[in-house]
Every structure is written in structure tokens, then in C-alpha cells.
Amino acid sequence: MTDPRQNQAKSEISFTVNDEPRKVRAYPMERLLDVLRHQLELTGAKEGCGEGECGSCAVLMDGTLVNSCLIPVLQAAGTSIVTIEGLAAGEQLHDLQKAFLECGGAQCGICTPGMILAACHLLNGKSNPTLAEIQEGLSGNLCRCTGYSQILEAVREAARRRRSA
Amino acid sequence: MNREHIIGKSVPRKEGRDKVTGKSQYVDDMVLPNMFFGATVRSQIPRGHIRKITFGPGVAWEELVIVSAKDIPGKNCIALIGDDQPCLATDVVNHPEEPILLLAHPDRHLLAKVVEAVSIEYDPLPGIFTMEESERLAQIIWGQDNIFKTYMIEKGDVDSIWAKADYIVEGEYSTGAQEQLYIENNGMIAAFDAAQGITVWGSLQCPYYIHKALMALCNLPAEKVRVVQMETGGAFGGKEEYPSMIAAHAALLAMKAGRPVKIIYDRLEDMAATTKRHPSRTRHRTAVSRDGKILGGEIDFTIDGGAYLTLSPVVLSRGAIHAGGPYYWPSVRIRAKAVATNTPPHGAFRGFGAPQSLFAMERHMDRIAHTIGISPVEIRRRNFLQPGQATTTEQVVREPINLGELLDRALQLSEYHSKHLRFNGENQSGDVRKGMGIAAFLHGAGFTGSGERYLSSVVGAEGCADGNVRVLVSSTEFGQGTKTVLSQIAAEALNLPYENVSMAQPDTLEVPNSGPTVASRTVMVVGKLVQSAALGIAQTLVSSGLLHEGYSRDEFRIACQQHVATHGQFRCWSRYEAPSGIFWDDEKYRGEAYAAFAWAVYVAEVTIDLTTYSVSVDDFVALQEVGKVLHPVLARGQIIGGVAQGIGFSLYEKVIWQNGRMLNGQMTNYIMPTSSDLPPIRVFFEELGNVHGAYGAKGIGELPMDGPAPAIVNAVEDALGVRFDSVPLLPEDIMDGLNSVRLSASSPQNKPSSVGGAR
Numbered sequence: 001m002t003d004p005r006q007n008q009a010k011s012e013i014s015f016t017v018n019d020e021p022r023k024v025r026a027y028p029m030e031r032l033l034d035v036l037r038h039q040l041e042l043t044g045a046k047e048g049c050g051e052g053e054c055g056s057c058a059v060l061m062d063g064t065l066v067n068s069c070l071i072p073v074l075q076a077a078g079t080s081i082v083t084i085e086g087l088a089a090g091e092q093l094h095d096l097q098k099a100f101l102e103c104g105g106a107q108c109g110i111c112t113p114g115m116i117l118a119a120c121h122l123l124n125g126k127s128n129p130t131l132a133e134i135q136e137g138l139s140g141n142l143c144r145c146t147g148y149s150q151i152l153e154a155v156r157e158a159a160r161r162r163r164s165a
Numbered sequence: 166m167n168r169e170h171i172i173g174k175s176v177p178r179k180e181g182r183d184k185v186t187g188k189s190q191y192v193d194d195m196v197l198p199n200m201f202f203g204a205t206v207r208s209q210i211p212r213g214h215i216r217k218i219t220f221g222p223g224v225a226w227e228e229l230v231i232v233s234a235k236d237i238p239g240k241n242c243i244a245l246i247g248d249d250q251p252c253l254a255t256d257v258v259n260h261p262e263e264p265i266l267l268l269a270h271p272d273r274h275l276l277a278k279v280v281e282a283v284s285i286e287y288d289p290l291p292g293i294f295t296m297e298e299s300e301r302l303a304q305i306i307w308g309q310d311n312i313f314k315t316y317m318i319e320k321g322d323v324d325s326i327w328a329k330a331d332y333i334v335e336g337e338y339s340t341g342a343q344e345q346l347y348i349e350n351n352g353m354i355a356a357f358d359a360a361q362g363i364t365v366w367g368s369l370q371c372p373y374y375i376h377k378a379l380m381a382l383c384n385l386p387a388e389k390v391r392v393v394q395m396e397t398g399g400a401f402g403g404k405e406e407y408p409s410m411i412a413a414h415a416a417l418l419a420m421k422a423g424r425p426v427k428i429i430y431d432r433l434e435d436m437a438a439t440t441k442r443h444p445s446r447t448r449h450r451t452a453v454s455r456d457g458k459i460l461g462g463e464i465d466f467t468i469d470g471g472a473y474l475t476l477s478p479v480v481l482s483r484g485a486i487h488a489g490g491p492y493y494w495p496s497v498r499i500r501a502k503a504v505a506t507n508t509p510p511h512g513a514f515r516g517f518g519a520p521q522s523l524f525a526m527e528r529h530m531d532r533i534a535h536t537i538g539i540s541p542v543e544i545r546r547r548n549f550l551q552p553g554q555a556t557t558t559e560q561v562v563r564e565p566i567n568l569g570e571l572l573d574r575a576l577q578l579s580e581y582h583s584k585h586l587r588f589n590g591e592n593q594s595g596d597v598r599k600g601m602g603i604a605a606f607l608h609g610a611g612f613t614g615s616g617e618r619y620l621s622s623v624v625g626a627e628g629c630a631d632g633n634v635r636v637l638v639s640s641t642e643f644g645q646g647t648k649t650v651l652s653q654i655a656a657e658a659l660n661l662p663y664e665n666v667s668m669a670q671p672d673t674l675e676v677p678n679s680g681p682t683v684a685s686r687t688v689m690v691v692g693k694l695v696q697s698a699a700l701g702i703a704q705t706l707v708s709s710g711l712l713h714e715g716y717s718r719d720e721f722r723i724a725c726q727q728h729v730a731t732h733g734q735f736r737c738w739s740r741y742e743a744p745s746g747i748f749w750d751d752e753k754y755r756g757e758a759y760a761a762f763a764w765a766v767y768v769a770e771v772t773i774d775l776t777t778y779s780v781s782v783d784d785f786v787a788l789q790e791v792g793k794v795l796h797p798v799l800a801r802g803q804i805i806g807g808v809a810q811g812i813g814f815s816l817y818e819k820v821i822w823q824n825g826r827m828l829n830g831q832m833t834n835y836i837m838p839t840s841s842d843l844p845p846i847r848v849f850f851e852e853l854g855n856v857h858g859a860y861g862a863k864g865i866g867e868l869p870m871d872g873p874a875p876a877i878v879n880a881v882e883d884a885l886g887v888r889f890d891s892v893p894l895l896p897e898d899i900m901d902g903l904n905s906v907r908l909s910a911s912s913p914q915n916k917p918s919s920v921g922g923a924r
Contacts, residue, residue: 044187110398
């Protein structure tokens with residue numbers, strides 16, 4: 001049967017995911033999102049729109065926030081990727097995960113992995129962001145449940161705790 | 166005994182840890198061995214006869230499982246209220262995107278190409294795409310007259326009041342379609358084997374709706390159909406009825422393929438093919454006295470149901486009952502009508518008809534105020550329902566609600582008066598205009614009228630072998646906090662720690678039919694049943710001598726363990742019984758429409774940029790009486806989230822239609838608010854309690870959808886002095902409105918239709 005990717009050969013691609021070296025065989029133009037979800041069984045990254053609008057597939061690639069539905073897996077070769085599964089240290093939740101839980105930052109949960117990674121990216125660059133900076137930092141991640149307020153509060157709370165720790 | 170209360174505490178969300186760690190299993194995260202992927206071939210035209218289906222070249226069709234209506238073992242319909250909607254079209258299509266064929270293949274990436282290789286030839290028929298075309302019978306597309314349903318609510322003698330009126334104020338208001346836009350698209354997995362029958366796992370609100378639809382479609386008995394809810398990534402009504410269609414499709418493919426089949430819609434398909442909020446048109450004609458009292462009026466409420474009946478009668482009912490708002494009408498006649506058009510069926514969306522009719526009511530209140538020369542505050546204050554007075558359906562307000570005080574508090578919280586005064590001064594010059602707008606409203610909780618009696622919901626509580634308690638309901642979690650709050654209720658009833666109560670996964674094999682998760686009924690109605698089923702566990706333990714009243718938590722655990730060890734499975738059930746003294750007449754649409762109403766006053770502060778014509782909401786006060794707040798964080802989250810959707814409905818979200826098809830089915834061109842677009846949404850509660858709800862709770866989920874649109878558009882009129890009577894209100898609409906006022910500066914706005922009545 002005609003495969004739309006028949007002109008490409010699968011390549012071996014190596015990268016680090018959540019601090020573990022991983023090797024996959026994939027078509028170079030396959031989406032990083034699909035490789036993470038289907039080959040590596042890291043289903044925390046979600047597909048909401050498939051065109052980089054909603055941010056629910058967001059992951060960190062070499063510390064930068066990317067929409068994994070827009071990243072050809074070849075582009076991820078040699079990089080270090082962090083997904084939502086890589087944030088908690090065993091049973092110990094990441095401070096943003098804790099704050100999201102306590103402040104009501106997660107409702108249906110579908111945007112939560114991408115949202116937390118976006119917040120992570122923001123706080124890695126700014127330890128004491130203003131409300132406007134948090135709004136701006138998360139504006140690439142859509143949430144239909146919360147109206148964002150409790151997400152913004154969670155991020156502020158996590159930042160506050162991190163500074164006072 | 167010193168009781169530690171769980172009700173009223175913001176305990177951690179039951180499934181929260183899995184959600185923040187990415188462990189939650191949504192349907193697309195689930196993989197079954199040998200699974201195929203399914204896709205849907207849909208109508209490309211709005212209306213016509215299917216003439217010929219061709220399977221094009223370049224595809225190894227023998228590798229595909231192909232399902233048409235011929236493969237349906239039972240009845241070719243999606244059973245809901247009516248049986249008019251086919252599961253797969255046979256010879257006629259009635260809307261764009263109507264399903265015709267189903268395909269399955271092991272490679273999901275190939276399917277999109279394969280769908281394109283199916284070509285369908287049609288003999289097109291003319292379609293109708295607006296309520297007006299439907300009403301004037303441009304084509305008959307449904308029944309004899311294109312009308313799905315009508316209601317009439319009549320109170321007092323409206324015909325006699327026009328002569329007594331000092332003013333008669335008329336207005337027409339409309340609202341557009343709105344996409345629910347849950348971030349998780351619809352999806353379903355089905356598996357079939359002859360012994361067990363069909364099982365579906367999916368993203369859904371109402372397991373037993375799907376159960377009923379699959380029984381009819383597959384011609385299977387109840388025990389051969391199993392529906393399991395996976396973690397569901399948002400719903401808002403959008404996963405109330407359409408999941409039955411997707412489950413039906415997955416089931417048919419799985420039966421034919423002999424292996425599990427997963428169907429996951431992409432965003433474009435989800436937006437184009439599934440339900441949206443019903444577009445509406447409301448006409449008001451109101452008789453008002455010189456001192457601003459409503460004497461009576463006529464309200465005509467019409468909604469566009471799309472091509473099939475689906476839930477339109479129920480949406481219409483709620484819209485009609487809410488059409489009079491929180492006001493006292495000495496006399497009123499409400500005519501409501503749902504009409505057919507050749508668009509995909511419109512369906513459930515948070516608020517369910519009420520946001521539409523309340524938008525009209527609350528815009529009209531401002532129009533009345535401007536017409537007779539009193540303030541929007543005063544017109545509302547003078548007409549609020551008081552305890553002892555009856556609503557439009559003659560339901561007497563029995564609770565001590567004081568809407569005047571609610572209004573005062575909202576005005577104070579929003580600094581309405583001082584800002585209003587200041588903006589009036591500042592609006593004389595500069596590049597921006599500012600305004601304040603109010604909306605007062607109510608929202609009925611639970612099914613309408615005799616609905617809860619027909620549902621006859623059942624809830625179970627199970628004492629488990631480890632001494633903990635498990636709640637058995639078909640009520641689903643999709644972000645609102647169902648699992649958390651129902652656990653709190655059971656824990657409170659049994660005086661157990663929250664951690665000792667768990668929720669069974671909604672699975673029709675396991676949980677009873679506690680009704681659909683809709684209509685703001687879960688906490689109030691199902692919660693009350695959870696409370697009584699849980700108490701049944703304690704009572705059984707006490708009456709069997711294993712436990713004494715005033716037990717400790719350890720004593721409960723041991724008694725429960727002993728009961729299970731001796732008698733095996735230990736479950737108590739509770740079935741809904743209508744409260745006594747509740748009267749509802751389905752024929753006349755009169756009586757106790759809802760067991761409880763939540764009440765609210767919202768205030769919006771807006772700025773309009775006169776260069777870009779964009780509106781920004783600068784502050785939003787949401788004050789409501791919702792009975793007892795059982796979980797402050799979740800309750801606040803519901804209100805903020807609802808207001809945000811309401812702001813989208815008002816200012817951003819416009820479905821662009823062309824011949825019944827949505828043209829902007831992407832997140833790039835259908836715009837919902839981002840974190841940068843929303844104001845601080847300040848939430849305040851009053852808590853009067855409610856005798857019918859668990860621990861005094863009323864419904865809360867839909868309420869916040871009703872207020873933002875009228876509050877915001879009222880504020881825009883306040884800022885600009887120009888009337889806008891439709892949502893969504895986009896910058897281009899504001900530009901057009903301002904330009905047309907400039908052009909016809911001589912025709913004053915707010916001129917009463919007639920002054921002095923016929924006296």
C-alpha cells in the first residue's frame with residue numbers, strides 16, 4: 001500500500017529523554033510528539049490541535065519550550081528533552097506540580113502537562129515573575145477549564161516557595 | 166463525638182496527582198493489542214441524495230475494513246430523544262460532515278489519505294441555513310414544518326396589559342454558535358467478542374446514553390454492552406450526546422474487523438462535525454409602567470437545532486424557562502421554538518439554552534431602563550423576584566433570597582457607581598471609552614420539571630474488604646471535580662477521612678445509572694443520593710450489631726471488614742425520589758421547574774479602543790448564591806472557568822458558516838481566550854443553603870456561563886452609547902455600529918417603540 005512516507009527511510013535517532021539516553025528508529029519527519037507517545041510510551045504530552053496553537057504537547061528541548069507536534073524528530077537528535085514524566089523525583093512531586101494541585105491549577109488535566117512545562121520554562125528564566133510575565137509566559141498554552149486564574153496563582157505560589165526555600 | 170468536617174474544605178482533587186504527573190489515561194493514551202484505527206467518510210454537501218460511491222485508485226482497499234449502513238445489526242439511528250439521526254447516512258444526507266462510511270486500518274497515518282480516496286457523487290438538494298429560511302419553509306427538511314419542538318409558557322392575562330402600559334419596549338437579540346473547545350478532542354475505542362459483546366472506552370459525559378444507543382444499534386441486550394469512561398479532557402456539554410455517534414462507529418468497525426478499533430478525531434474534524442451551542446434569536450415586547458415596573462410581556466425564543474432533533478427540545482425547554490430572568494412578571498407569554506437547518510446538529514453546551522435567552526433578557530432590561538429614563542440598576546431592583554412571588558412557570562420562590570442585596574453587594578465589590586460616574590466624564594475625550602455593565606440572572610439546577618423523576622437515578626456505596634468505602638455512580642469527572650466532591654459527601658456522611666473514600670471508574674458493568682453528568686445536577690441530585698447510600702452502609706453495620714452509633718474511624722473500618730468477611734460483597738443503594746409537594750405540568754409547562762435556582766449578579770468593566778475597536782474586559786465581579794459551597798477551590802474554579810468561556814462567547818468566538826459548514830475549524834482561526842486576554846475574575850459567594858441538595862449545595866457548573874455576555878455587552882453600550890444586540894461582538898461589529906450611528910446621527914437610539922400604549 002502507498003505509504004505517504006515511502007520516499008524516506010527510517011533513521012536511528014538518539015537523544016536524551018528525562019535524563020535517560022534513548023535511541024529510536026523513526027522517519028526523520030515524524031513528529032516528536034508521536035515518537036514520544038507511541039515509541040517511548042510517554043503519553044503525558046497530548047495532542048490538542050496538531051498545529052502548535054494549544055501547547056498541550058509542549059516539552060522542554062535543551063531547556064527551550066517547544067510544541068512537540070511541530071518538531072520533526074530529526075531536529076531533536078542529540079538534544080535533551082524533558083517531558084512531564086521527568087519532573088517528579090520518584091514520589092516527590094516537583095514544586096510546580098504541588099502548587100497546581102493545591103491551587104486548583106488542574107481541572108480536566110489535558111493541558112496540565114504542557115502548562116506545567118511552560119511554567120517550568122518561565123521560572124527557570126525568571127525567579128520572581130510579575131503577573132503579566134506569567135500571563136505572557138503561559139499564553140501559548142490554552143486551557144478551557146480554569147480561566148487561567150488558578151494556574152497563574154499556582155505559578156506565583158511555586159515561585160514564592162522556591163525563592164523562600 | 167468531635168466531628169471533623171470535610172464539607173467546605175478544599176481537599177486535594179482525587180485524580181489530581183495523576184493529572185499533574187501526566188499519568189492519567191485518556192482514551193488516546195490507551196493501546197490494545199492488534200488495534201486498528203478508524204476514520205469517517207463524511208458528506209461534502211449540506212443536503213442531497215447519495216448517487217454513487219467510488220473507491221479510488223492507489224489504495225489497497227482489501228487491507229481496509231469498510232463499514233456502511235448495511236453492516237448495522239440493529240436500527241440505523243443514534244437513539245436519544247428521537248430516532249431521526251442515522252448512525253450512517255444511506256441515501257440522503259442532511260448536513261455537511263454527516264457520516265456515510267467508516268474505514269479502519271492498522272496505520273493511523275494512512276487513514277487521512279484513504280478517506281480522501283473515497284469519492285461520493287450526489288444529487289444535491291437545496292439547503293436551508295438560517296432560522297428565517299427554516300421558518301418560511303424555503304425547503305421542508307424535517308417533519309411537516311421544520312419545527313422540532315415548541316413550548317408555550319403562559320402566566321396571567323398578557324393581552325389585557327398593553328392598554329395599561331406607559332411604555333411598550335421591543336427588542337430583538339441574537340447569539341451565535343459556540344464551540345465547546347475542550348482541549349482533548351473526541352475519541353473512542355471499541356472491542357467486540359461474541360461472548361462478552363461490545364465494550365467501548367472513551368472520552369464522554371454520559372455512559373448510559375451510549376449504552377442505550379449501542380443496544381439499539383447493535384441489537385444487543387443490556388449485559389452485552391459495556392461503556393467505560395476514560396479520563397476526559399474537558400467536555401462542557403460537548404461530550405454529552407455526540408460520543409454516542411463515535412462509540413457507534415467504533416463499535417461497528419470493531420465488530421466487522423474482529424479486533425479493537427480506536428477512533429480519535431483531530432481538531433478540524435471535531436470542530437466541523439460535532440455539536441456546538443445553538444444559535445438563538447429572542448424577541449421581547451414588554452409592557453412597563455412609568456415607575457419602571459414590568460407589567461407583562463411576550464417573549465419569542467427561537468433556536469437553530471441543525472439537521473436532527475438530538476437534544477434540541479431540552480435545550481429549548483431550559484432556554485424558555487430562563488427567558489424571563491430573575492424578575493417578577495405579573496403576566497407573560499413565552500413562545501419557544503426549535504427549528505431545523507442543514508447544519509450539523511447543535512447540542513449541549515454549558516448553560517443549555519439559558520445563556521441565549523438570558524442574554525436577551527438582560528440586554529432588554531438595559532433597553533427598558535434607557536427607554537423610560539432610569540438606570541440599569543434601578544430597573545432591575547424594581548422588578549426582582551421576591552420570596553413568595555412566582556416565576557414565569559408559577560414556581561413560588563420559597564427561599565429567602567434577596568436579589569436587591571445581592572445587587573448592592575455586586576455594585577459595591579465592583580465600585581460600580583464611582584467608576585460609572587468617572588467613566589462618563591472621561592469618555593468625553595481621548596482614544597478609549599470605558600463602561601460598566603450588569604447582568605442579574607438565575608440558573609435552575611437539575612433536570613427540568615419531571616425530568617429527575619423520569620431519570621430515577623440510582624447510586625451505590627460499597628463497604629470494601631479493606632474497610633474503606635467506594636462510591637458507585639455513572640457520574641463522570643471531566644474537570645469539574647465530580648470525584649472529589651462526591652467523595653467528600655460520602656466521607657462527611659460516614660465521618661470518615663476523605664482518603665478512605667474512593668470512586669469507582671464509571672463502567673456500566675460496575676456502576677448503576679445515576680443519570681447523565683449534565684444540567685448542574687451532579688452535586689445537588691447525585692450528591693444527595695451518595696449521602697444516603699453512604700449512610701445506608703453505616704446503618705447496616707449498626708443494625709447488624711457490628712457497629713454502634715458514634716463510632717470511631719477505626720471501629721468503622723473493622724466493622725466493615727467483618728461484614729465483608731461474613732457476607733461477601735457489601736453494597737447499599739439509593740434511588741431518587743421526588744420531594745413531596747413538587748408539582749409540574751408537562752402539558753402546560755407550569756409548576757416547579759427546578760428543585761433549586763442559583764442566583765447571581767455579575768458586573769463587567771470594559772475598555773474599548775477607538776483605534777482598533779477591540780474590547781478588553783478590565784475587571785469582572787461574579788457574585789452568586791449557590792447554596793452551600795462544598796469545596797471552595799473547585800467552586801471558584803468552576804465560576805472563573807465559566808466566566809472565561811462566557812467572555813469568549815461575548816467577544817472572541819465566532820463560528821463562520823458557509824452552506825452549513827464551519828469554515829474556521831482550527832484553533833488558529835476560531836479564537837478562544839488565552840491567559841493574556843482575561844481580566845481578574847473576582848468570585849464571591851453567598852450561601853443560603855438548599856434543602857434539596859447534599860449538605861445544602863445547589864448546582865454551580867452552568868451558572869457562570871449565563872452572565873458574562875449580557876454584562877459585557879451592556880458595558881460596551883454604556884461606554885459607547887451605541888446599542889449592540891448580538892454576540893459574539895467582534896471589533897468589526899463595533900466599527901460598523903459606530904459608523905452607522907455616525908452616518909445616521911439623526912435617528913436617536915432607544916426610542917420607545919410606542920409610548921403611552923393604547924390609552
